[in-house]
Amino acid sequence: MVIRVYEGEQTKTCDNNLLGKYVVSGIQPAPRAVPQIIVSYDVDTDGILNVSVGDKTTGQKYSIKKDKGRLSKEDIEEMVQEAKKYKSEDEEHKKKVDAKNTLESYVYNMRSTVTYEKIGEMLSPGDKKKIENAINEAVGWLDSNQLSEADEFEDKFKKLEIVCNPIIAKTYQGGGGMDDEAGYSGGSGEIEELE
Numbered sequence: 001m002v003i004r005v006y007e008g009e010q011t012k013t014c015d016n017n018l019l020g021k022y023v024v025s026g027i028q029p030a031p032r033a034v035p036q037i038i039v040s041y042d043v044d045t046d047g048i049l050n051v052s053v054g055d056k057t058t059g060q061k062y063s064i065k066k067d068k069g070r071l072s073k074e075d076i077e078e079m080v081q082e083a084k085k086y087k088s089e090d091e092e093h094k095k096k097v098d099a100k101n102t103l104e105s106y107v108y109n110m111r112s113t114v115t116y117e118k119i120g121e122m123l124s125p126g127d128k129k130k131i132e133n134a135i136n137e138a139v140g141w142l143d144s145n146q147l148s149e150a151d152e153f154e155d156k157f158k159k160l161e162i163v164c165n166p167i168i169a170k171t172y173q174g175g176g177g178m179d180d181e182a183g184y185s186g187g188s189g190e191i192e193e194l195e
Contacts, residue, residue, distance in 0.1 A: 009083030011090040099153035134163040
């Protein structure tokens with residue numbers, strides 16, 4: 001795993017100053033989000049940055065000191081001014097990244113839900129196929145539209161939810177999958193309060 005340390009005010013790393021990078025090796029292969037890597041930053045009284053990295057599972061620790069290549073006070077002030085100048089652009093970029101990550105996460109979670117044995121067995125073949133088709137279509141769209149705007153990612157997410165949520169909700173309510181072409185018929189639409 002490569003850890004890069006940046007300083008700056010921008011939301012995109014390419015707009016900030018790279019202080020250094022180093023490789024943490026020996027991390028055991030594990031499923032996504034399982035390795036627990038702790039990165040700590042400390043600036044001493046002389047302005048020297050100390051970065052330490054630890055792997056909770058193996059106990060390995062690494063540390064670096066960075067006293068060269070730091071920005072001057074004038075460079076930092078210039079970066080702060082640039083950050084203010086490009087704040088709306090940065091916010092728009094963050095919104096786009098968040099929307100893309102939300103869609104990708106939903107696709108990943110929905111695929112896991114459908115392939116999970118207990119839930120997959122509860123779905124009718126037609127409902128399962130509807131969800132799988134919607135997921136595959138979303139993945140294909142994501143692959144060819146990586147540079148889309150936030151509202152496009154949000155629209156795609158909403159369309160996927162419209163297909164998947166009623167089927168999954170119906171399944172969790174114990175009805176299993178019903179294979180009707182009209183989709184989810186959902187009852188009266190009233191919310192009942194539980195005590």
